[in-house]
Amino acid sequence: MLRSKKLGFIGGGNMAEAMIKGLISASFVEPKNIFVSDVVPDRLEFLHSEYKVKTVQDNRELVEKCDILVLAVKPQVIKKVIEKVRDLIDAKKLLVSVAAGVPIETILEVLKAGQNKKYNVVRTMPNTPALVQEGVTAIAAGDNVSKVDIQIAHRLFEAVGKTVDVEEVHLDAVTGLSGSGPAYIFMIIEALSDAGVKMGLSRDVANILTVQTVLGSAKLALESHKHPGELKDMVTSPGGTTISGLRALEEGGLRSTLMNAVEAATNRSKELGRNAKKQEDNGAKEDKSD
Ligand SMILES: NC(=O)c1ccc[n+]([C@@H]2O[C@H](COP(=O)([O-])OP(=O)(O)OC[C@H]3O[C@@H](n4cnc5c(N)ncnc54)[C@H](OP(=O)(O)O)[C@@H]3O)[C@@H](O)[C@H]2O)c1
Structure with missing residues (x-):
């Protein structure tokens, strides 16, 4: 082709x-x-x-x-x-x-x-x-x-x-999700790595643990075709460590924060599109009055 x-x-x-x-x-x-x-x-x-x-x-x-x-x-x-x-x-x-x-x-x-x-x-x-x-x-x-x-x-x-x-x-929503998305993930990677350092790990070790966890989780989500909730439950044993971590994430409003981020970026993309259109229309008017 x-x-x-x-x-x-x-x-x-x-x-x-x-x-x-x-x-x-x-x-x-x-x-x-x-x-x-x-x-x-x-x-x-x-x-x-x-x-x-x-x-x-x-x-x-x-x-x-x-x-x-x-x-x-x-x-x-x-x-x-x-x-x-x-x-x-x-x-x-x-x-x-x-x-x-x-x-x-x-x-x-x-x-x-x-x-x-x-x-x-x-x-x-x-x-x-x-x-x-x-x-x-x-x-x-x-x-x-x-x-x-x-x-x-x-x-x-x-x-x-x-x-x-x-x-x-829908390209504005795409921009808000996957276009800007790598920056959200990089911020999460940076934060998790910082958290590892706070808990006493070296920066190098914290970085490798974080990046490979993100990569491996993405690959598992992609290849298993399981709902992310089901994959999360597979790591979460009753009264265990993960559920304590998840509760802290809920208290910090992780889900709402991510939804707000995608919504804000989508709206900004729409706004930039509208501004570009306005500039274009003004440019066309100026061209005609030349
Ligand atoms: N990078 C990404 O991940 C990404 C993601 C989504 C969308 N995009 C889109 O992809 C497009 C390119 O992005 P990029 O990151 O590849 O930008 P870039 O690295 O700046 O590449 C653009 C190239 O085009 C050259 N150029 C400027 N005027 C030109 C002309 N009149 N004729 C021919 N070449 C000219 C630039 O030279 P100068 O540096 O001298 O200006 C530069 O080498 C953008 O529209 C961006 O919105 C990029």
Whole structure:
């Protein structure tokens, strides 16, 4: 499905590198069919020497050469990037955006520039564990995107972890849960490790015990297909140590705190989206009055 396609990354930063590494090591795409453009020449040199991918400094050259374009630049520059290449894009190309908070509608507006053309745009929300091929990516497809193109988008991100389909309206909740989620888990890891040190363990030992406990518990939850409550009960013997620890967590409001965190991050994601839309509308008004 992917092997016959030419894949182009506009922006060769962290997310692009994670995907390139995953795609090559899974043999989903050959390095000769991967192109990367970036404004930083050193970055291109590094990606070429490390992964043997083809690199170009000009985004237009990359767009001309590729069937699938991954927009892997920061959200603040995505509109300018599209504006400069839009005349080279048509309905035969698939556009996959990883830019947080940039709606499909915005990408389509920039692409169309007032014309009534059709484009294939998919918006995604990966997370940082993609850097170690253990990410999770939510995928939302725009109108007109074919089933085959949606499958291609899944394949791209299966190289760096798992994928799920969502309606675009749910991407704020995805951002609040799995997008920001790694930070919640890192804070929990840090706190548990501190707790081990408080109880007299060395930092190194506390870190290993904590990180492996989080990793192993996640793997058990994933592979056993058991409800997390059942897995928790397996560790919790009557009158034992775990139930005392769990009671302390309940007293500290762990569940409500985590729910509040996801709700707060989801609401912030919505707010940032609304602010971006306002700026866009103001920009359009200024353009018209020029
Ligand atoms: N990293 C993650 O885990 C993660 C998770 C979810 C979503 N995302 C999304 O992924 C996108 C990329 O994130 P990232 O962390 O990979 O960012 P990054 O490391 O900053 O990579 C972006 C790269 O694009 C380059 N660039 C800037 N302007 C360009 C242009 N006009 N043409 C070509 N390249 C250009 C940047 O150069 P300069 O550094 O000189 O600007 C940089 O090398 C973002 O939109 C972000 O929202 C990332």
